[in-house]
Amino acid sequence: MNHMQLVSKLTAVLGSNQRVLHKENELYAYECDGYVAQRGRPRAVVFPETTEEVAAIVQLLHREKVPFLPRGAGTGLSGGATALNNEVVISLVRMNQLLHVDYDNMRAVVQPGFINLQLTKQIAKENAYYAPDPSSQSACTIGGNLAENAGGSHCLKYGVTTNHIVAAKVVLPTGEIAELGATYGDALGYDLLGLLIGSEGTLGIATEITVRILRKPQAVKTIMAWFDRVDEASDTVSQVIGAGIIPAAMEMMDQLAMQAVDKSNYHVGYPADIEAALLIEVDGLVEAVAAETDQIVDICKQHQVRAVRVAETDAQRALWWSSRKMAFGAMGRISPNYLVQDGVIPRTKLTEVLARIREISVSSGLRIANVFHAGDGNLHPLICYDASIPFETEKAMMVGSDILKVCVDVGGSITGEHGVGIEKINDMHYLFTEAELKAQIAVRAVFNPEDLCNSGKLIPKPGRCAEVKRASTMISQHLETYIKTSHGSNSHSM
Amino acid sequence: MNHMQLVSKLTAVLGSNQRVLHKENELYAYECDGYVAQRGRPRAVVFPETTEEVAAIVQLLHREKVPFLPRGAGTGLSGGATALNNEVVISLVRMNQLLHVDYDNMRAVVQPGFINLQLTKQIAKENAYYAPDPSSQSACTIGGNLAENAGGSHCLKYGVTTNHIVAAKVVLPTGEIAELGATYGDALGYDLLGLLIGSEGTLGIATEITVRILRKPQAVKTIMAWFDRVDEASDTVSQVIGAGIIPAAMEMMDQLAMQAVDKSNYHVGYPADIEAALLIEVDGLVEAVAAETDQIVDICKQHQVRAVRVAETDAQRALWWSSRKMAFGAMGRISPNYLVQDGVIPRTKLTEVLARIREISVSSGLRIANVFHAGDGNLHPLICYDASIPFETEKAMMVGSDILKVCVDVGGSITGEHGVGIEKINDMHYLFTEAELKAQIAVRAVFNPEDLCNSGKLIPKPGRCAEVKRASTMISQHLETYIKTSHGSNSHSM
Numbered sequence A, B: 001m002n003h004m005q006l007v008s009k010l011t012a013v014l015g016s017n018q019r020v021l022h023k024e025n026e027l028y029a030y031e032c033d034g035y036v037a038q039r040g041r042p043r044a045v046v047f048p049e050t051t052e053e054v055a056a057i058v059q060l061l062h063r064e065k066v067p068f069l070p071r072g073a074g075t076g077l078s079g080g081a082t083a084l085n086n087e088v089v090i091s092l093v094r095m096n097q098l099l100h101v102d103y104d105n106m107r108a109v110v111q112p113g114f115i116n117l118q119l120t121k122q123i124a125k126e127n128a129y130y131a132p133d134p135s136s137q138s139a140c141t142i143g144g145n146l147a148e149n150a151g152g153s154h155c156l157k158y159g160v161t162t163n164h165i166v167a168a169k170v171v172l173p174t175g176e177i178a179e180l181g182a183t184y185g186d187a188l189g190y191d192l193l194g195l196l197i198g199s200e201g202t203l204g205i206a207t208e209i210t211v212r213i214l215r216k217p218q219a220v221k222t223i224m225a226w227f228d229r230v231d232e233a234s235d236t237v238s239q240v241i242g243a244g245i246i247p248a249a250m251e252m253m254d255q256l257a258m259q260a261v262d263k264s265n266y267h268v269g270y271p272a273d274i275e276a277a278l279l280i281e282v283d284g285l286v287e288a289v290a291a292e293t294d295q296i297v298d299i300c301k302q303h304q305v306r307a308v309r310v311a312e313t314d315a316q317r318a319l320w321w322s323s324r325k326m327a328f329g330a331m332g333r334i335s336p337n338y339l340v341q342d343g344v345i346p347r348t349k350l351t352e353v354l355a356r357i358r359e360i361s362v363s364s365g366l367r368i369a370n371v372f373h374a375g376d377g378n379l380h381p382l383i384c385y386d387a388s389i390p391f392e393t394e395k396a397m398m399v400g401s402d403i404l405k406v407c408v409d410v411g412g413s414i415t416g417e418h419g420v421g422i423e424k425i426n427d428m429h430y431l432f433t434e435a436e437l438k439a440q441i442a443v444r445a446v447f448n449p450e451d452l453c454n455s456g457k458l459i460p461k462p463g464r465c466a467e468v469k470r471a472s473t474m475i476s477q478h479l480e481t482y483i484k485t486s487h488g489s490n491s492h493s494m
Helices: A003-014 A024-030 A051-063 A115-126 A143-146 A192-196 A230-242 A254-264 A286-300 A314-325 A328-331 A346-365 A392-409 A423-432 A434-445 A463-494 B001-013 B026-029 B051-062 B116-126 B140-148 B190-195 B230-242 B255-262 B286-302 B314-325 B327-333 B347-364 B392-411 B426-429 B434-447 B463-491
Strands: A045-046 A069-070 A090-092 A100-101 A109-111 A165-171 A177-181 A206-213 A219-228 A248-252 A274-286 A305-310 A339-341 A368-372 A377-384 B044-046 B068-071 B088-091 B096-102 B107-110 B165-171 B177-181 B205-212 B219-227 B249-254 B274-286 B305-310 B337-340 B368-373 B377-384
Touching: A003 A045, A003 B001, A024 A045, A024 A109, A051 A069, A051 A090, A051 A165, A051 A206, A100 A115, A100 B392, A109 A115, A115 A143, A143 A206, A165 A192, A177 A192, A177 B434, A192 A305, A192 B190, A192 B434, A219 A230, A219 A314, A230 A274, A230 A286, A230 A346, A230 B368, A254 A274, A254 A314, A254 A368, A254 A377, A254 B116, A274 A286, A274 A314, A286 A305, A286 B286, A286 B314, A314 B274, A328 A339, A328 A368, A328 A377, A339 A392, A339 B305, A392 A423, A434 B177, A434 B190, A434 B434, A463 B026, B001 B044, B001 B051, B026 B044, B051 B068, B051 B088, B051 B165, B051 B205, B068 B107, B096 B116, B107 B116, B140 B205, B165 B190, B177 B190, B219 B230, B219 B286, B219 B314, B230 B249, B230 B274, B230 B286, B230 B347, B249 B255, B255 B368, B255 B377, B274 B286, B274 B314, B305 B426, B314 B327, B327 B337, B327 B368, B327 B377, B337 B392, B347 B368, B347 B392, B377 B392, B392 B426
Parallel strands: A045 A090, A069 A090, B044 B088, B068 B088
Antiparallel strands: A100 A109, A109 A206, A165 A177, A165 A206, A219 A274, A219 A305, A248 A274, A248 A368, A339 A377, A368 A377, B096 B107, B107 B205, B165 B177, B165 B205, B219 B274, B219 B305, B249 B274, B249 B368, B337 B377, B368 B377
16 A cells, blocks of 8 residues: 555544644654654654544554554653654544543543643642652653553652553554453453553553552652762662661762752752762651651761751752752753663662762763662663764763663663663563563564564564674674773763 | 373472372362362372472473463462363472572562461561461462462552562473563563463463562551441441551451351450441551551541440450451351352442342342451452252352352452452453453463463363353253242241
8 A cells, every 4th residue: 555545544544634644744753752862754643532543543554564653742761652664653642631530449541642740730639649750741641651661759659650550441453442451459361451561552552541549648748868978878778768668759869960950940059069869758647757757867867968958848849859850851951962771770789880880981981970769779870972973872872781781780670661662672682581582572472463563662573682692792893992092082071 | 191101200300209199099189279169180299399390390291281280278269279171280389498588678589389478477587578468378378379469458558469579480381481570670571470470370380489578567556446337337448548548458347257257266256236347457657557547546436336446465456367367267157168259349339239249148048248358349258058958059159150240230340369260260251352352362372372281260262152151041040940949948047
């Protein structure tokens, strides 16, 4: 089927040509998501408004063997929504309704394009909220959160997205509609909903999502603590958890990250010479929150904290949180480009891993800021580079990869919450045995037998192992030469 | 391969004939698990002690196309460990070691035959515990808990087994070994560990299980409240949750259940005329627990509670809990036989569903006690019957099935925590569409392509739908006649 035939069939399904983009100039904005290192032009972008329309489109594309992929707000950080194979992009932004709220049983039903933060805002009048809060929550959609199993600062206490989605209506890659999970209680049979969550758009398209909502805690206290030395901050984190306290959130920023946000609109006034700041939040009943706050302040003092404060106003609390949540964007103030990595380590290895990241920074000549969910050991190293310098983008990617190796070496993992997507698909070969990858591939084939739905993401194709290793050896040989020659000239920027 | 050839090959793998049972008199104890309505004689029972032995046995059985299934303590309530196809039963009771505890990161690694309660006991010295606490926790194994995604009284606050297992080494039904999940952080790729948990031994055999352990809460308070009317108890449950409190546990027993336990060794002294008792536990920091206890007592008083008490001693708390946890067994004091059902309903439908269960009891002439996890709407109706009366077992099963239909009608589900196994496999046809069942079957085939591993459990075979419906229509016609003729003679026993 030629391009215009396809466009006219898609238009026929949607009943309006305003819901089908297919001209080159219209498609530019859909060439990548928040992972900008790789781009791909979609064949078309369609905007369905109902489950039935999604199903009809998928049936058409499945019948015609045209590759496709779903897209939410495009805030993903690993390229999950990038059209590598000239896909038809099924944008879910018009399916943006809050369909139903059951306050008695604390459930809400949303369409996939409904924005994360909007849910919390719309149910606030009943003193309820939705817990998972990725930093992009003011823009990202709950459908995208489902696909990526999104985390967030408050997932330390409340768990990531998979703990909050209880059921979903799904259009499978064949165009069939299935209902997975159970609104109340556990679902029967295999946990296919759990399989869908975090499958990065490769197993189907959720068109109705039922989530757990929570009552707002009676009280919240937010603590900011500044440390001369990063290891004192790390030890504080371990001791708080060791004391049996599970804060709602426990975030850490290092010196370079603080410098960056202090140059942005979220000026907290971090002293230039502290190595680390902790942002800790506790919530619950008034009495418990007061007691936990005292305990945390005590623990900070046992670790030579330079200053520790409890937010006195909502405005102060909001400023502190903005300074953390906008840290990624603030990197633009100190570096022309940056690459955000996402690794996980055992909490007890924080000090060691941060020291090794410093070594990598020194030896590569690239500055690295660290912003992370310290409570659950989820690091976000922000690698500063200048894309206008030849090979520096590749070098930044190599540095990112080296940091992930450090994470794996200490018993951690190569992604905490940003997903695999395109970015880390080749790393899968290093982490899984053949039996394990075979199972992953076979599970994908169950739902996505023709591999039309978001092909080339998350799970590598069989037999690519040797090829990938060869390619990556070539790149690293190139870079080794480059790093050797360029090292001297870059190291002053530390 | 004939029987003795197989036995000698199994013995060769395990290096000792003491680890292979194969004589008829040795196999009797392995004919069923806690679901006694159906039995099946295994071909042999083997007792491996290592992952490698399990893998070698499975490879042998896979090669020879001999059906097999894993078994823990045999406390399951839906027949998951019953040898329907003359299977070789792979008993995991000798793999009963606690392999490693990492208190800094709060992880423990156990073998599958390690007993649930033993974990909490062995880590108590470090002030830690393992949260999921099925009533059978003094006997059931963590491997069995994984297979069934076991719940428990304290799962209201802490979540069921799937929230506590982070990684597992698994022997797949082909004999290959895979590591699923991640000790720290989220695993990459599809959530195959989540798929394994609750798969009732159909996707593989976990041989090493890494679980999250928790610090013991600083304080615990246990509240017992007696209500003249069951709807006042139900409304209390809803209002406690509605107030934003999540108790560690919130259990309810009705009149008949209280009568039964008061006749057992766990005599609490429930007044004969109260309709419902609530057992509520809160845990956390001292101050929070005190505040929540006061709030809960207040809410009880707003609902005409007859008496409400807070346990004053550990002995009193232990007695109250025993009276709840031993309620199933205590049914033997008031009925020659009983059948335990396991349904889930929205919490707000408690009063309505209990009224409908009473109607079913009256119309069937069978007494029904109710013991349940009220906080999450997980009912356990205990249907009393006398197996020596012709057709009464079938009638009890029909009554159980009717109760489950009520649960589904109000938006609930047919199992909360006891699994599907043999017991509810035919109900799957009523709950899933063809597309959904097809996906379940295909996922099973990925791991279990020859269907040798625990065949006939959890996921029905394709095409059995019509057959099942025909059979169940025949039984119900039989029973209808029976109920009509016998109803008068039984109704006095109410």
